[in-house]
Amino acid sequence: MRISPTACSAMRSRIPSRKALFPNDFHLPQRTPSSSKAQKPTPDSVYEAWLKSREMPNQKGVYLVPGAPRPLTIENAHLAWYVSQTCIYDLFKTLWGLHPLRSTFMVTLNIVRSLFPAFRGYSQACRVALIIDEFQSLIGSGSFTWTRLLYLLSTEILRRVVEGFIDSLLTTNENIVLGSARFFIEYKQMEHRVRLDVPTLADPQVRDLLQESDLFARSFSGGGFGFISPLDFINIFSLLIEILSHLWLILTLTRDASCFGVLLFSIASALLPFFLSRFTQSTTGIDNPISAKEMRAAEKQERMRNLAYSDIHRPEISLFGLGDWILNSWSAARKIVLASEQTVSRNSTVHFADLMYALQNLPVILILQSTSTTLGAITAYRSSIQCAVYAVGNLISTTKMAFQGLFLMSAFSASMKLKPKLQPRNEDVARYMSQPGGVSIDVKGLSYTYPGAPDPALRNITFSLQAGETLAIVGYNGSGKSTLAKILLRITDFDKGMLHINGVDVRRYTPQEYHRHTSAVFQGFSKFNSTVRENVGLGNVDKMRYKPAIETAVHLAEADMLVESLPNGLKTLLETPGFENISYPGAFGGYDSNASQRQGLSGGEWQRIALARAFMRANEPEVDLLVFDEPTSSLDAHAQNQIFETIGKISKTPSGDRRKTVIYITHRLSTARRADKVAMMDKGTITEFGSHEELMAKNGPYAALYRASI
Numbered sequence: 001m002r003i004s005p006t007a008c009s010a011m012r013s014r015i016p017s018r019k020a021l022f023p024n025d026f027h028l029p030q031r032t033p034s035s036s037k038a039q040k041p042t043p044d045s046v047y048e049a050w051l052k053s054r055e056m057p058n059q060k061g062v063y064l065v066p067g068a069p070r071p072l073t074i075e076n077a078h079l080a081w082y083v084s085q086t087c088i089y090d091l092f093k094t095l096w097g098l099h100p101l102r103s104t105f106m107v108t109l110n111i112v113r114s115l116f117p118a119f120r121g122y123s124q125a126c127r128v129a130l131i132i133d134e135f136q137s138l139i140g141s142g143s144f145t146w147t148r149l150l151y152l153l154s155t156e157i158l159r160r161v162v163e164g165f166i167d168s169l170l171t172t173n174e175n176i177v178l179g180s181a182r183f184f185i186e187y188k189q190m191e192h193r194v195r196l197d198v199p200t201l202a203d204p205q206v207r208d209l210l211q212e213s214d215l216f217a218r219s220f221s222g223g224g225f226g227f228i229s230p231l232d233f234i235n236i237f238s239l240l241i242e243i244l245s246h247l248w249l250i251l252t253l254t255r256d257a258s259c260f261g262v263l264l265f266s267i268a269s270a271l272l273p274f275f276l277s278r279f280t281q282s283t284t285g286i287d288n289p290i291s292a293k294e295m296r297a298a299e300k301q302e303r304m305r306n307l308a309y310s311d312i313h314r315p316e317i318s319l320f321g322l323g324d325w326i327l328n329s330w331s332a333a334r335k336i337v338l339a340s341e342q343t344v345s346r347n348s349t350v351h352f353a354d355l356m357y358a359l360q361n362l363p364v365i366l367i368l369q370s371t372s373t374t375l376g377a378i379t380a381y382r383s384s385i386q387c388a389v390y391a392v393g394n395l396i397s398t399t400k401m402a403f404q405g406l407f408l409m410s411a412f413s414a415s416m417k418l419k420p421k422l423q424p425r426n427e428d429v430a431r432y433m434s435q436p437g438g439v440s441i442d443v444k445g446l447s448y449t450y451p452g453a454p455d456p457a458l459r460n461i462t463f464s465l466q467a468g469e470t471l472a473i474v475g476y477n478g479s480g481k482s483t484l485a486k487i488l489l490r491i492t493d494f495d496k497g498m499l500h501i502n503g504v505d506v507r508r509y510t511p512q513e514y515h516r517h518t519s520a521v522f523q524g525f526s527k528f529n530s531t532v533r534e535n536v537g538l539g540n541v542d543k544m545r546y547k548p549a550i551e552t553a554v555h556l557a558e559a560d561m562l563v564e565s566l567p568n569g570l571k572t573l574l575e576t577p578g579f580e581n582i583s584y585p586g587a588f589g590g591y592d593s594n595a596s597q598r599q600g601l602s603g604g605e606w607q608r609i610a611l612a613r614a615f616m617r618a619n620e621p622e623v624d625l626l627v628f629d630e631p632t633s634s635l636d637a638h639a640q641n642q643i644f645e646t647i648g649k650i651s652k653t654p655s656g657d658r659r660k661t662v663i664y665i666t667h668r669l670s671t672a673r674r675a676d677k678v679a680m681m682d683k684g685t686i687t688e689f690g691s692h693e694e695l696m697a698k699n700g701p702y703a704a705l706y707r708a709s710i
């Protein structure tokens with residue numbers, strides 16, 4: 001007599017497990033009723049609503065970890081309402097616009113299907129009741145009609161076939177609509193992510209926002225719309241209709257007082273386990289805050305796992321014999337995490353629920369004995385009550401998920417509105433105008449402190465460089481050379497002072513346009529997990545497929561011999577230190593089958609590849625500024641001289657006129673004397689500036705460093 005819960009609602013399968021989407025490494029604030037009662041003003045933006053929802057009560061500036069469920073407080077309900085008003089309509093409209101006809105079909109069929117349970121419940125209940133009654137009359141009196149029984153059975157089978165067909169039609173249509181929605185959301189994420197700049201991504205709140213936005217986007221990959229979606233709202237609507245229809249069915253079948261008795265007893269016995277499970281969950285379940293110890297263990301477990309799978313750390317793991325330490329640390333942390341998961345999953349109400357289900361049969365037997373009601377009618381009655389109770393349970397869990405999902409959706413919406421910090425306002429944008437000889441640079445009183453750092457990395461930097469001049473930046477470790485280079489390249493912003501490029505405030509150029517006129521090799525340059533050709537060609541993607549351009553860049557970087565010695569020349573796949581071929585077993589098919597064909601390179605060889613990438617673009621006429629941060633630190637003396645010769649050649653026209661401004665950072669002071677100007681840096685500021693000869697004549701720190709280095 002007990003109905004399978006899966007038969008009660010087809011929608012349940014689309015509701016993803018809450019635990020699967022919210023990671024375990026979160027902590028919840030203690031509930032403080034007094035604070036939740038306080039009336040808070042409406043937030044000004046979706047971002048503000050998202051941020052407020054993460055703030056721990058009574059702990060200003062302390063936030064929940066990304067992905068943590070928000071506690072159900074009045075303030076959060078208020079924020080959820082604000083978010084739903086601000087985001088849902090726009091998102092729905094956009095997603096609907098991807099496939100208007102299919103979406104309309106999907107929504108309409110879902111609404112129609114939401115009426116099914118009632119219709120199905122009614123017809124099924126009546127039909128099953130009649131079938132049971134036929135059997136009952138066979139057992140009771142021996143008089144029953146085969147034709148009638150066959151008719152009832154065949155119509156029931158037909159109904160199921162039609163329903164199955166409609167379901168498969170719906171699923172196919174839904175898969176197409178959801179596939180497009182998934183692609184659209186992921187595309188938007190990617191599009192936005194690649195445009196964000198370094199200062200924006202350095203903000204911890206932005207990083208959390210993007211992490212929650214990722215969770216929202218990833219929830220679309222679960223085979224449904226994910227955590228919250230227009231379809232989830234249809235689910236809620238469908239469940240409401242389903243509940244109403246079952247109530248209607250129950251009312252039409254309630255004929256006398258004895259039925260009322262069964263009704264009340266069944267509802268009470270069906271709801272009791274549900275409330276008990278809610279009650280136990282609130283003390284031991286997933287809503288319970290995870291302790292600081294468990295959080296630390298979860299974090300440590302992941303850190304140790306990453307170390308165990310890491311290729312880049314392998315030499316030191318072997319050398320220092322870290323294997324046992326990793327294993328012991330991981331297993332200790334893992335045990336804590338597993339223990340906390342077991343506490344969460346333990347459900348003491350299961351057996352009790354089974355007992356209650358069994359108890360529900362008691363009044364049914366009593367009523368059968370004391371009234372003329374048939375077994376079939378009582379079966380139908382019981383079915384409806386159980387379905388209604390089940391639908392109420394689903395409604396509550398869907399609404400709870402929708403509540404949490406709204407905040408992930410707000411993260412997605414807010415992240416779409418993130419503006420890269422280096423991007424000037426439209427009204428401030430200045431067009432970059434090239435000038436003969438390269439860029440002219442004017443820096444005055446420039447200072448910069450890294451976010452969260454106690455001391456400034458740059459202090460009161462002032463210097464000027466004329467178009468086409470070459471500047472060597474030298475100085476002690478940590479004196480700010482690379483930071484200055486990144487600011488000049490507009491990778492990093494600055495806090496105080498001014499930086500004019502070609503007489504215009506650099507903040508008025510869009511970084512995209514400014515970068516088109518620059519080329520660089522960074523100290524920690526990228527080693528792409530790809531072929532030599534791609535590693536070089538990425539310096540100028542427009543010419544990546546143009547082999548002569550790649551070959552010229554390789555030649556300028558003195559890397560011809562290197563490429564010739566590789567097994568597949570330009571097509572050789574390079575083994576990238578730090579690129580983990582195997583992250584987790586099973587990921588990406590387990591392992592990279594090309595890994596065995598990959599070619600490792602020495603530090604100096606990688607440096608030549610990075611130089612070739614910079615030369616790929618440096619040679620272009622529109623490039624006016626070349627910045628090299630220790631470009632030859634790993635090269636031998638001969639190669640170093642060749643590279644500086646090349647830089648010299650590139651920066652001049654064939655007739656010897658200057659055409660590009662060059663800045664390089666170097667610890668090899670013999671190369672500094674090649675430059676027109678030298679900037680000596682110490683403790684974040686320029687202590688000496690002038691030509692090599694001028695600084696030597698001053699006999700200051702530069703002269704001392706120079707003499708010490710030769």
Ligand SMILES: Nc1ncnc2c1ncn2[C@@H]1O[C@H](COP(=O)(O)OP(=O)(O)OP(=O)(O)O)[C@@H](O)[C@H]1O
Nearest residue numbers: 450451453457476477478479480481482483484523
């Ligand atoms: N991302 C960062 N966050 C915080 N501080 C940083 C960051 N990067 C660099 N710093 C600090 O800024 C200062 C200047 O660093 P920078 O890398 O510019 O020095 P450098 O002169 O290039 O050093 P080196 O000669 O060793 O390459 C250092 O004190 C460093 O610790």
